Amino acid sequence: MNSAVESKPRTSAVASQSVLIVEDELLIAMDLESTVKDMGLDVIGLATNKEQALRLAPKANIAFVDVNLSDGATGPEIGRRLIDEFGVTVIFMTGNPEAVTGRIRGALSVVSKPATPANVQSLLMQALRARRDRAVGM
Template sequence: MSTHVVRRRLDRAAMKQRVLIVEDEFLIALDLADTIETMGLTVTGFASGRDNALDFAPFADIALVDINLSDGATGPEIGRELSQRFGVTVIFMTANPEQLGGDTGRTLGVLTKPVMPHVVEQAVDYAIASRVGGLAAVPRELQVFPHHRA
């Protein structure tokens, strides 16, 4: 199923989704925001570390979370807290996926950087589908964590 078809099916639900970007590299964060906004979604905020991310958590549905941030390798902890405490669907984006370790909480999966914009779109479409019970193909670049596999 093409991304275009999936997006058409999810348009109504997708338009309501708010995305938090947890990334300390300014240019990467801006590129992600551009991709998200091009999809018709709202970027609810930018965070470069744990405190900022938790401030934005109540306003987010989906979060793209890097592992190594301005306050250290806090991404895994942030992702677990966003998903467990706030019900946010978390996709990790990192050049170092091995840093995630075994306990990923209820987070969705991980993309290995660098990530092309179309892959971000496909991963976010998949995240939306997982939130609203829709159908979407898993992008081959997204390593979905075992607790999220059908």
């Protein structure tokens, strides 16, 4: 892990943001959770399917969403609902980004798996900026 990121103090803007991880591969989910926590953000839960993700959605600000989950290729539907119904900033993660790119209106990004911690950190910073800019624009 990047010690510069780990040593950053938690600002109220960062600390107030909660991240949902929608991933059915435990090692990937745990790696994401570690990276998110190292940045000072809270992980509100890990979901492996649509039902779990939607149950946790009201508590989330940002979500990493895998395309293929334990209940099938439900990631795009979950992402769309997180964006439209809950105002969550969504980052899709998949081994096949071409299958999703351009299909989900409002998603912040689509990233190839496996994502490095540096890539995840960069995406989280983009998500935080996008949320801040959206809040200022309101």
